[in-house]
Amino acid sequence: MEEFLKFDRVTKSYGSLKAVDNVTLNIKRGEIFSILGPSGCGKTTLLRMLAGFESPDTGRILLDGEDITDQLPNIRKVNTVFQNYALFPHMTVRENIAFGLKIRHRPKAEIDAEVDKMLAMIQMEACADKKPNQISGGQKQRTAIARALILKPQVLLLDEPLAALDLKLRQRMSLELSLIHDEVGITFMYVTHDQNEAMSISDHIAVMHNGRVEQVGTPAEIYEAPRTSFVAAFIGDTNFFDGSISEVVDSEYCWLDVPGLPRILVFNDKKKSKGDFVHVSIRPEKFQISIDRPQVGPKHNVLPATVEDIVYQGDHTRYWVSIENGWRIAITRQHNRFMLDERPITWGDKVFISWQSDDGYMLEHYSEKDEDLLQMPPQQPGEIGSEEEEITNTLQNIELQEDGQ
């Protein structure tokens, strides 16, 4: 792999807070590399260090073989699209785009030609002489990108570039960004807290948490094979199971003893041995939910469950079901058939959930705090244990109380 942009053991602290903690990243030439994480994870600090607004306490930043750690921002061949665009309000769109070239004292004819080219690329010829407060959010966004790209940087930094736009515009701009990237072929470093944005646009993603890089990989790797519970819970949604391995079946599968549940078959991707305690993450869409007991192959797990909560989302429905001993599971069901034709699953239904045992993934690192990131409706006191009698009792109690009034 060609090392184009390298963060080499970079650390930056503010007081006692380690904003960026020993981060090493390798970014290839021409790719879109995203840094994804919740606010305060250090992603913006990392970006600002690359742009030159902050300098790392320790570690080096290398760009195309050159150490740029101590270069001033105005020297670096790196340009930024700022979060709120930071367009110069007293200049027109044209003047904004031309600013970088003017600073470099290029001849006027050349500047005009370059700016015209940029305006054509972002399709803003008609707005060239407007001020930033006269154009829309999407147009500001394009102007900011053109202003940075006109200098032909080696890396274009994008700091939450779509955060200020509404949903539909965000989706369109993210497609436009990919098109612009294909056109100019410049390396993009994209900072965002929005996993969908990162997923849809990136070649590689680095997931950051508390100043550390938790995982680097392609969007599919990050989603399907999360290394830690944070990655699993932050990207999309998931279910965690923990237990000790009671029996290793063969080179691929093993039985997991989950406290309070019948043993479940899991894919032994980490080659664990008998007695090891493991955490497994299973994505909601890997489960099937049905009213009748499903006819499944030997590598499937089937558990009876009770439906607790349902959220209909059009293309899919999210179910929260409870299985034995207070275990609750989130399940996503795609509606690839016209939904109204089947008997709907409703609240309190006794159902069966099943999943293929190799759809789970063992985590290298687990932290209980990450469970808070999971989407889970608050548990109602009467449903603990989720035994049918308990629910019925509760219901009867409510009815009795109502009668008594």
Added chain:
Amino acid sequence: MSAPNVHRKNFLSEFSVSSPSFLWLTIFFLLPTLIIFAISFRSRGEFGGIGDQWTLETLQSIAHPNYPSIIWRTIWMSLACTGLTLAIAVPVAYHMARVSAKMRDLMMLLTIIPFWTNFLIRIFAWKSVLHPEGFLKQFLVWCHLVNPDATLLYRPEAVLLVMIYTELPFAILPLYAAAEKFDFSLFDAAMDLGATRLRAFFSIFVPGIADGLLSACLMVLIPCIGSYVIPDMVGGKDSMMLGNVIVRMTLENRNIPAAAALSAVLTVVMFLPLLFFLKGKKNPDGSAAPAKEVV
């Protein structure tokens, strides 16, 4: 309710709200100014009063060979004072907006502390600083920067220095108010696009606080044009300004119409920058239409 009625009601309520200040300005500002303009067309009374004939003589007397140079000095001194004050105040405002909150409070305190002392006392303090026996003079002599015979006091430069000192807080405050609102990510953006710190300061920060600059300009320029205490106390014969002439005309020559004529000239001179300011305020983008928000 029909639309014209709404407008009528709005007009009435606006009028009733603004009428006290409107009346105040009419009685205590507009009328006296008009009276001064009127007196400047009157002849001189026999015992230092106002005569009862209408005449253009008084206004013509302003063409007296002494006056153009005094008017000219008033203008250049005021402009120089404004320019130099802003040159000091803009960097101060920039730093005040960038430093920590604690430091900012301290700087703000230092800016307004002079207001706690009477204006005249502060000028007397300057007199003793600039005095031939004063420590500044002694210090400069010790540094071999000035001749021991030179005088610091009673020269136009001394007037300029004390005027800058007096006006500085009035420039810093509006500039700081503008700088505080300035979005410093624009500064980062300019550096990111290759501008040096200095270039970013002049081509991004300074235009960014244009409103504050304009009001600071007026806050400094207008009192400067009308100043008379400072030139009177630290200035000499060759640093007389229009204000001093008016005072002399009123108190010594007892020529009220001439004083009124000079005051009228002064008012017009001060009004010109104000007009310029108002014109700039009306269309800040050079386009009269309000910015149209698209999508």
